[in-house]
Amino acid sequence: xxxxxxRAVLRWLVPVTAGVAVIGGGAAVGTFAAGADPALPPRSAxxxxxxxxxxxxxGLSGTVVQRADLGLPPIAALAGRAAGNDLAGLVSGTHTLxxxxxxxxxxxxxxxxxxxxxxxxxxxxxxxxxxxxxNTATHRTLPADAPDRATVPATPADAAxxxxxxxxxxxxxxxxxxxxxxxxxxxxxxxxxxxxASLVHQVRIALDAxxxxxxRLQVLAxxxxxxxxxxxxxxxDFRTPxxxxxxxxxxxxxxxxxxxxxxxxxxxxxxxxxxxxxxPDVRTVGTGWTTVVVAKIGDAATGDGAxxxxxxxxxxxxxxxxxxxPKVSGDWGSGRLLSxxxxxxxxxxxxxxxxxxxxxxxxxxxxxx
Numbered sequence: 001x002x003x004x005x006x007r008a009v010l011r012w013l014v015p016v017t018a019g020v021a022v023i024g025g026g027a028a029v030g031t032f033a034a035g036a037d038p039a040l041p042p043r044s045a046x047x048x049x050x051x052x053x054x055x056x057x058x059g060l061s062g063t064v065v066q067r068a069d070l071g072l073p074p075i076a077a078l079a080g081r082a083a084g085n086d087l088a089g090l091v092s093g094t095h096t097l098x099x100x101x102x103x104x105x106x107x108x109x110x111x112x113x114x115x116x117x118x119x120x121x122x123x124x125x126x127x128x129x130x131x132x133x134x135n136t137a138t139h140r141t142l143p144a145d146a147p148d149r150a151t152v153p154a155t156p157a158d159a160a161x162x163x164x165x166x167x168x169x170x171x172x173x174x175x176x177x178x179x180x181x182x183x184x185x186x187x188x189x190x191x192x193x194x195x196x197a198s199l200v201h202q203v204r205i206a207l208d209a210x211x212x213x214x215x216r217l218q219v220l221a222x223x224x225x226x227x228x229x230x231x232x233x234x235x236x237d238f239r240t241p242x243x244x245x246x247x248x249x250x251x252x253x254x255x256x257x258x259x260x261x262x263x264x265x266x267x268x269x270x271x272x273x274x275x276x277x278x279x280p281d282v283r284t285v286g287t288g289w290t291t292v293v294v295a296k297i298g299d300a301a302t303g304d305g306a307x308x309x310x311x312x313x314x315x316x317x318x319x320x321x322x323x324x325x326p327k328v329s330g331d332w333g334s335g336r337l338l339s340x341x342x343x344x345x346x347x348x349x350x351x352x353x354x355x356x357x358x359x360x361x362x363x364x365x366x367x368x369x
Contacts, residue, residue, distance in 0.1 A: 059239060068094075
């Protein structure tokens with residue numbers, strides 16, 4: 001597997017010259033000699049990106065710790081529970097996961113907490129989700145033409161793939177300090193958005209000096225010294241796991257649900273019809289780090305129209321949280337604003353959800369347009 005699938009990035013960032021590309025009047029790729037321990041040979045940003053492009057990962061296993069401090073109310077976890085997905089809680093707090101990777105069609109993720117374990121496994125075309133607390137499982141058979149892409153995006157490499165997709169001439173790419181992550185030497189690649197409307201100050205990716213695989217990804221919000229989001233290995237082994245790690249053997253008494261082709265996999269024991277998963281009217285405004293997503297979801301997007309007594313408790317709580325968001329208005333209309341360290345979400349009274357890694361002012365511009 002290539003840990004950087006977006007080859008188009010190289011059109012901007014990997015020149016054949018001395019490691020510096022000048023795009024739009026500014027240096028998009030710079031060289032910085034690593035001066036911190038461990039002592040590693042200097043590498044330019046262009047060389048590190050080429051290392052990412054050419055690296056191949058046959059297998060690994062390890063422990064990943066994810067930390068998120070987005071400055072948000074508990075809305076994400078509430079939304080997840082209301083939809084029947086406890087894994088949505090990964091967007092807040094600290095979580096420890098065990099991961100196994102045996103190729104594009106063999107992955108496993110285990111989220112373990114004090115209340116039990118939740119697993120997602122892919123073995124060929126078979127995908128299983130399991131919840132030990134409820135002792136329920138869901139099995140789905142992927143179609144033969146299913147894309148060879150990680151079913152379980154949980155590692156720093158998965159996060160790095162998504163961050164690298166945002167690279168364009170509006171991004172300054174440099175080399176940071178060297179580091180030790182999970183006991184391994186690493187270089188640090190730093191992505192800095194140029195557009196001040198972005199709430200992202202920097203994305204820092206620590207790359208294994210030998211395997212060229214991302215070991216840690218940190219996202220720093222504008223004006224913050226500590227990462228608002230971090231996912232990092234605390235232990236990693238680059239040997240391919242045994243095949244048994246990807247086989248799911250239902251425990252005694254487990255309730256197994258077989259998902260049909262017209263359903264997408266949900267949390268263990270729960271199913272979602274494909275018709276329920278249809279996308280709303282969605283468009284994007286802008287490019288790169290300041291891309292704004294605009295979705296039309298119907299009236300009462302702010303939750304003011306919730307009907308107490310008829311919804312599930314978590315759905316009622318979610319509606320209450322939405323109703324408690326500050327009201328905002330302007331020449332674009334009116335609605336409620338959810339703002340965190342890294343992103344803003346505008347829920348308009350006319351039924352639109354407008355979101356991005358941007359300041360609220362950029363959302364108001366998109367709402368007006």
